[in-house]
Amino acid sequence: MSATNSADSPALPATIRVLLVDDHAMVRAGVRAELTTHAPDLEIVGEAQDVEGAIAAVRELRPDVVLLDVHLPGGDGGGGAEVARHCLAEADSPSRFLALSVSDAAEDVVAVIRAGARGYVTKAISAKELADAVRRVAAGDAAFSPRLAGFVLDAFGTGAGDVAAADDELDRLSAREREVMRLIARGYSYKEVAAELFISVKTVETHVSAVLRKLQLSSRHELTRWAAARRLL
Structure with missing residues (x-):
């Protein structure tokens, strides 16, 4: 993945504000440590561990990018897709969503993209690749682990x-x-x-x-x- 954007993409802010959403504290700590070390332009502004907490944090913190696990407790059982769908339904929401999950199942990819996320990467990704994906999403572009991009086909009829x-x-x-x-x-x-x-x-x-x-x-x-x-x- 790359931080390079198309000529038509908006300029990135000097600091990209990121919210971490995952129900495992160790995962959140690991992602925070990796991004803090390898991507000083990414500021972790908060964390959440369930659907309700994530929605509240997005509303309060208004991050540029939400790094979102797709399997979250709480809410109506919709997990990360429920968070993205709920937040993006609010007209003034400035946040963009990037799914970060251990799952590479087609149904998970499709669900979160349908909900409005701009990308989906797996937790096998390197810190540099993850930082580049966050920058890409912040700029309004898509970001997928290469083999997962094809799954979005299932979300669109033709x-x-x-x-x-x-x-x-x-x-x-x-x-x-x-x-x-x-x-x-x-x-x-x-x-x-x-x-x-x-x-x-x-x-x-x-x-x-x-x-x-x-x-x-x-x-x-x-x-x-x-x-x-x-x-x-």
């Missing part, structure tokens, strides 16, 4: 008309732009795309800007949803 429309839209892209588009939509960083396609990071950035422009999209998050809805992942 019919023959949508497939035809996708074909027309894809015609606007060159073959290389299509390759870059699919990898970016799956959650690959610019550096990972560059390594996969044997091109420079600068060339990847140029292709991403062209893809977003041609498809009239504003961010990687929108690109992921666009590709998923058309079964292009």
